[in-house]
Amino acid sequence: MDANIALLAIIEIISAITIGIFILALTYKIVQWVGRKYYRIQDYNLSYSIFVSAIILSVGIMISGIVQPLISSFRLLNQRADSFSLAFEYIATGAIYIAIAYTATVLIGLISTFLYSKLTPIDEFEEIRKNNVGVSLIISSILVTLTLLTKDGVMLLIEAIIPYPELPPL
Numbered sequence: 001m002d003a004n005i006a007l008l009a010i011i012e013i014i015s016a017i018t019i020g021i022f023i024l025a026l027t028y029k030i031v032q033w034v035g036r037k038y039y040r041i042q043d044y045n046l047s048y049s050i051f052v053s054a055i056i057l058s059v060g061i062m063i064s065g066i067v068q069p070l071i072s073s074f075r076l077l078n079q080r081a082d083s084f085s086l087a088f089e090y091i092a093t094g095a096i097y098i099a100i101a102y103t104a105t106v107l108i109g110l111i112s113t114f115l116y117s118k119l120t121p122i123d124e125f126e127e128i129r130k131n132n133v134g135v136s137l138i139i140s141s142i143l144v145t146l147t148l149l150t151k152d153g154v155m156l157l158i159e160a161i162i163p164y165p166e167l168p169p170l
Contacts, residue, residue: 011090011091012067012070015091015094019094019098020060020063023059023063023098023102024056024059024060027055027056027059028052028056031052031055031056032052035048035052039125039128039129040129041125041128041129045128045129045131046131046133046136047127047128047129047130047131047132047133047135047136048128048129048131048136050133050136050137050140051128051136051139051140051143053140054139054140054141054143054144055109055143057144057147058105058108058109058143058144058147059102059105061144061147061148061151062101062102062104062105062108062147062151062154063098063101063102063105065101065151065152065154065155065158066094066097066098066101066155066158068155069097069155069158069159069162070090070093070094070097072159072162073090073093073097073162074090074093076162076163096161097158100154100157100158101154101158104150104154104157105147108143108146108147108150109143109147112142112143112146113139113142113143116139116142122135124139
């Protein structure tokens with residue numbers, strides 16, 4: 001058994017659970033706070049709950065994409081590090097990738113919601129505040145769809161920062 005791979009597996013499982021719970025809870029709290037403060041939306045609003053669920057799903061979709069770039073980084077780090085420094089570098093690299101993916105998700109969510117609201121004659125957040133589930137479902141599906149469409153580009157951006165070794169010319 002390769003001890004470094006076993007260590008990676010344990011770190012990945014523990015970090016996925018802890019970071020996942022932290023990021024999703026943080027996202028939920030931020031979105032709930034914004035809804036109450038800026039849009040006067042109550043916690044029991046079904047329409048807003050659907051919208052919040054789409055935001056959390058989008059964050060989960062985007063963050064789940066960092067696994068492959070993280071494994072690529074681990075393989076490169078594994079060639080030149082002992083177990084302790086490998087674990088530290090893996091966690092640090094993972095934090096950078098998560099920050100990039102999270103920031104991209106927030107930007108995609110803000111831009112898509114803003115653009116959609118400018119293209120339609122209604123005030124979507126006013127309709128969500130009035131508990132209009134139809135509007136919430138449309139905005140939510142737009143948000144999730146745009147996350148799915150942009151995920152590969154964000155993951156390619158993350159792959160671009162992996163320090164792959166230079167190969168000699170052929």
